Amino acid sequence: MIQLENISVKYGKTVALHPVSLDIKDSQFTVLLGSSGAGKSTFLRCLNLMNPLESGNIRVSGFEGSWEKRALQILRRETGMIFQQHQLIERQTALQNVLMGRLGYHSFFRTLFPLSKAEQELGLQCLKRVGLLDKALCRVDELSGGQQQRVGIARVLAQKPKTILADEPVASLDPATADKVLNLIHTICKEDGISAVVSLHQVDLAKKYGDRIIGLAAGRVVFDGQPDELSERQVEALYQNRLVDSEFARSGQLMNIPVPFVS
Numbered sequence: 458m459i460q461l462e463n464i465s466v467k468y469g470k471t472v473a474l475h476p477v478s479l480d481i482k483d484s485q486f487t488v489l490l491g492s493s494g495a496g497k498s499t500f501l502r503c504l505n506l507m508n509p510l511e512s513g514n515i516r517v518s519g520f521e522g523s524w525e526k527r528a529l530q531i532l533r534r535e536t537g538m539i540f541q542q543h544q545l546i547e548r549q550t551a552l553q554n555v556l557m558g559r560l561g562y563h564s565f566f567r568t569l570f571p572l573s574k575a576e577q578e579l580g581l582q583c584l585k586r587v588g589l590l591d592k593a594l595c596r597v598d599e600l601s602g603g604q605q606q607r608v609g610i611a612r613v614l615a616q617k618p619k620t621i622l623a624d625e626p627v628a629s630l631d632p633a634t635a636d637k638v639l640n641l642i643h644t645i646c647k648e649d650g651i652s653a654v655v656s657l658h659q660v661d662l663a664k665k666y667g668d669r670i671i672g673l674a675a676g677r678v679v680f681d682g683q684p685d686e687l688s689e690r691q692v693e694a695l696y697q698n699r700l701v702d703s704e705f706a707r708s709g710q711l712m713n714i715p716v717p718f719v720s
C-alpha cells in the first residue's frame with residue numbers, strides 16, 4: 458500500500474500537483490487519465506520520490522518521513538518504471554537491457570562485473586514471459602516498438618517490484634499493439650500480485666483494464682472511482698481541461714476542486 462498525505466508538487470511557480478491524499482492499494486491496477494499537462498507524470502514520479510515534494514508525506518512499505526538513502530534505495534528497487542520511449546540502451550542486447558533491472562540489488566563495484574548465472578537465468582525467464590526469449594541476444598535497435606516495450610516490461614519484471622509505475626507505456630504504439638502490450642502488463646500484475654499505476658490517453662483501454670481510474674485536471678484529482686462510474690461527459694470534460702463542477706459533484710466523485718475551471 459502506498460499512502461499519500463496531502464502531497465503537492467511545484468516547478469518554480471507552477472503548481473503541477475495540488476495537495477492530494479489517497480491510497481494506492483496492493484494488487485490494484487490503477488489508471489491515470491487526464492489531458493496533456495494535467496499532472497499525470499508528476500503524480501507518477503511522486504510515487505517513487507523521483508520528484509521532490511512541495512508538501513505532504515508518502516508512506517510505502519512501512520517507510521515514511523525523511524526517506525534517508527537506504528529507505529529510498531529500497532523504495533526505488535521495489536518500484537519498477539515503464540516509460541513511453543522504453544528508455545533502453547539501443548546498442549545492447551535485449552538480455553543485457555533486462556539485466557539492468559537487477560542493478561538496484563548490487564553495490565556500484567559489483568555492477569562492473571558480469572551478473573551471476575542465476576540472475577542471467579532470471580533475465581531469460583523474464584524475456585520468455587513476455588514472449589521474447591528468441592530475441593534475447595538481439596540488439597534492441599533491431600526490434601519493433603512493441604517488442605522494445607516488451608523488453609522494458611521484462612526489465613521491470615527482473616527487478617521483482619511490488620509496484621509498477623508506467624508513464625504512457627503504449628502511447629507510441631498502434632492500437633492493436635497497444636492493447637496487446639497493456640494486456641501483458643495487466644496479466645503479469647494480476648498473476649504476480651503487483652500493484653500498478655499506469656497513465657494512459659486511451660479511455661477505452663483505461664476502462665478495459667483499470668480496477669480504478671484517477672482523473673487529473675490542472676494538477677487536481679477530479680475523479681477517483683471504478684471505470685463504470687466514469688461517464689462520457691466526465692471524460693469529455695477531463696480532456697477539454699474543462700471541469701464541469703456540477704457533473705463531477707453529481708457523481709459524488711468531486712475531490713479537492715475548490716476552483717473548477719470552465720471554458
Ligand SMILES: Nc1ncnc2c1ncn2[C@@H]1O[C@H](COP(=O)(O)OP(=O)(O)OP(=O)(O)O)[C@@H](O)[C@H]1O
Binds near residue numbers: 472493496498
Ligand atoms: N520540469 C518541469 N519544469 C517546469 N514545469 C514542468 C516540468 N515538468 C512538468 N511541468 C509542468 O507541470 C505540469 C504537469 O506536467 P506533467 O508532465 O506532469 O503532465 P502530464 O499530464 O504528464 O502531461 P503529458 O500527458 O503531456 O505527458 C504542466 O503544466 C507542465 O508544463
